[in-house]
Amino acid sequence: MMPQFYSRREPVRYEGPNSASDLAFRWYNPDQxxxxxxxxxxxxxxxxxxxxxxxxxxxxxxxxxxxxxxxxxxxxxxxxxxxxxxxxxxxxxxxxxxxxxxxxxxxxxxxxxxxxxxxxxxxxxxxxxxxxxxxxxxxxxxxxxxxxxxxxxxxxxxxxxxxxxxxxxxxxxxxxxxxxxxxxxxxxxxxxxxxxxxxxxxxxxxxxxxxxxxxxxxxxxxxxxxxxxxxxxxxxxxxxxxxxxxxxxxxxxxxxxxxxxxxxxxxxxxxxxxxxxxxxxxxxxxxxxxxxxxxxxxxxxxxxxxxxxxxxxxxxxxxxxxxxxxxxxxxxxxxxxxxxxxxxxxxxxxxxxxxxxxxxxxxxxxxxxxxxxxxxxGKLAAIVAERYGKWNEPANRAMLEGKETLDQIAARVHAKGLEPQPRSGHQERIEGLVNTYL
The missing domain is CATH 3.20.20.150 (Divalent-metal-dependent TIM barrel enzymes)
Known part of the structure; x- marks a missing residue:
């Protein structure tokens, strides 16, 4: 027969963030x-x-x-x-x-x-x-x-x-x-x-x-x-x-x-x-x-x-x-x-x-x-969605879905005179935003 292994017999309970116990759940509330x-x-x-x-x-x-x-x-x-x-x-x-x-x-x-x-x-x-x-x-x-x-x-x-x-x-x-x-x-x-x-x-x-x-x-x-x-x-x-x-x-x-x-x-x-x-x-x-x-x-x-x-x-x-x-x-x-x-x-x-x-x-x-x-x-999702938003335009969807050939894409670039300009990735803004949720 094995002697009692743990010091307790009662299950660990959820007691909330302010619990003073050293063996209680403060955040894990299984039914939440x-x-x-x-x-x-x-x-x-x-x-x-x-x-x-x-x-x-x-x-x-x-x-x-x-x-x-x-x-x-x-x-x-x-x-x-x-x-x-x-x-x-x-x-x-x-x-x-x-x-x-x-x-x-x-x-x-x-x-x-x-x-x-x-x-x-x-x-x-x-x-x-x-x-x-x-x-x-x-x-x-x-x-x-x-x-x-x-x-x-x-x-x-x-x-x-x-x-x-x-x-x-x-x-x-x-x-x-x-x-x-x-x-x-x-x-x-x-x-x-x-x-x-x-x-x-x-x-x-x-x-x-x-x-x-x-x-x-x-x-x-x-x-x-x-x-x-x-x-x-x-x-x-x-x-x-x-x-x-x-x-x-x-x-x-x-x-x-x-x-x-x-x-x-x-x-x-x-x-x-x-x-x-x-x-x-x-x-x-x-x-x-x-x-x-x-x-x-x-x-x-x-x-x-x-x-x-x-x-x-x-x-x-x-x-x-x-x-x-x-x-x-x-x-x-x-x-x-x-x-x-x-x-x-x-x-x-x-x-x-x-x-x-x-x-x-x-x-x-x-x-x-x-x-x-x-x-x-939803703020982070909105930032990401805006970053990729131009892919929702019909011509760009066609390009992604295989409805345009390489030469057709090239012709469109020349016809529109596309000259893409860089846009900020806002990394520090996003990292700061994530910290506000912790």
Whole structure:
């Protein structure tokens, strides 16, 4: 029997901006209507199984700092059942509706894939009962195909076809479990889909493998009647030097080459966007423009570190820009905000898990409210609309819609004597305007 893990039994409550409590929601009011939907539906928070329960607090220079009981149990399935209990306790305390997992997070591998699948299925049956009892949902499931040494040269892009086949079997089972649990999405998280050196790499062959694997997954999705999209999470240099899923644009190139834009979307992470040389809001806006926006792994990186630090997102001004793009894209459908974030290895008290989630949920809620004000006010949208307004003129619409040839456009320019003059982009005015909503 596990002793009480958290210091509290009562769920964290919304108490408003003036609350004196150090563990209360000041901005996250789940039932507050924001742009026509309750805040809980606008945000669709999910707790990440791996960082919350599986990470022991190690880093490249030090070991386990958390010393959780289940990290040191000889009986892997007993530890798995303990983690399942604690996950749903965490969801209840935070008032969060969703969770996410890798198959390896929830059950031990055992001595074979058959044993691994049986272990995952056993824990999934526990999930099913707890989800029904507590009205909790699965935002997405995914297969861990990066931790085991068999994946050191990749999973779907591994030079060994036996590894490719093993991955197919592993993903099939994880997709079955995700569907059985009513998962809203299935994620393809390619932790090692890339290469270290060109000297031993056939890029063309590995890209062909990646495309074939994705096609197989989509085919199986339709075969079993899985309704949600397949999500790919773009990431650069994590951990291989050159990743085939570097950023949104790179992933879109793969998706569109297969004609799978309706079936495959992206799950975007702030830290990955930064490491790819982009802003978080850029990746969201691009995904929306390309029609492949799916969900978010909400965290933040350290701008001084060239690595994926997975800190809890707390930067309200930065997140406001991201939520502005999410709302402009129409908000979430099947996706949501998964806390792919871990407490720092010095935050060893169990309650630090609650404080981290509550603080980030509040930051997200505050950013959402600011972004909603920007949209409701309409000033920024009006400035942007005016900037592109001349495209609404019939001749210019014809040019954009392919109704004029290059020589016809050139003839029109000469006939009208067009001499375009620069117009201000008003960047500082707009940045100042955005600050008024924070």
């Amino acid at each position: 209507i924001v742009l026509g939907k309750p805040m809980r539906e606008q945000l669709r928070f999910a707790v990440a199984y791996w960082h919350t329960l599986c990470w022991p607090g190690t880093d490249p220079f030090g070991g386990d700092t958390f010393q959780r009981q289940w990290h040191h149990m000889a009986d892997g399935m007993a530890a798995a059942r303990m983690k399942a209990d604690l996950m749903f306790e965490t969801l209840d305390l935070l008032g969060v509706d969703f969770f996410c997992f890798h198959d390896l997070d929830i059950a031990p591998e055992g001595n074979s894939l058959k044993e691994f699948n049986a272990n995952v299925s056993e824990i999934a049956r526990i999930f099913e009962k707890k989800m029904a009892a507590g009205n909790k949902k699965l935002l997405w499931g995914t297969a861990n195909m990066f931790s085991n040494r068999r994946f050191m040269a990749g999973a779907a892009t591994n030079p060994d076809p036996d590894v490719f086949a093993y991955c197919a079997a592993q993903v099939k089972h994880c997709m079955d479990v995700t569907k059985d649990l009513g998962g809203a999405n299935y994620v393809m998280w390619g932790g090692r889909e890339g290469y270290e050196t060109l000297l031993n790499t056939n890029i063309g062959h590995e890209l062909e493998q990646a495309k074939r694997f994705l096609s197989l997954v989509v085919e199986y999705k339709h075969k079993i009647g899985f309704k949600g999209p397949i999500l790919i999470e773009p990431k650069p240099q994590e951990p291989t030097k050159h990743q085939y899923d570097y950023d949104v644009a790179t992933v879109y190139a793969t998706i569109s080459s297969l004609g799978l834009q309706k079936d495959v979307k992206v799950n975007i992470e702030q830290n990955h966007a930064i490491l790819a040389g982009h802003s978080f809001e850029h990746e969201i806006a691009l995904a929306a423009a390309l029609g492949i926006f799916g969900g978010i792994d909400i965290n933040r990186g350290d701008y001084q570190s060239g690595w994926d630090t997975d800190q809890f997102a707390m930067n309200v001004p930065e997140m406001t820009l991201a939520f502005l793009e999410i709302l402009k894209a129409g908000g979430f459908t099947t996706g949501g905000l998964n806390f792919d974030a871990k407490i720092r290895r010095q935050s060893i008290d169990p309650d630090d898990i609650l404080h981290a989630h509550v603080g980030s949920m509040d930051a997200c809620a505050r950013a959402l409210l600011a972004a909603a004000k920007i949209i409701e006010d």
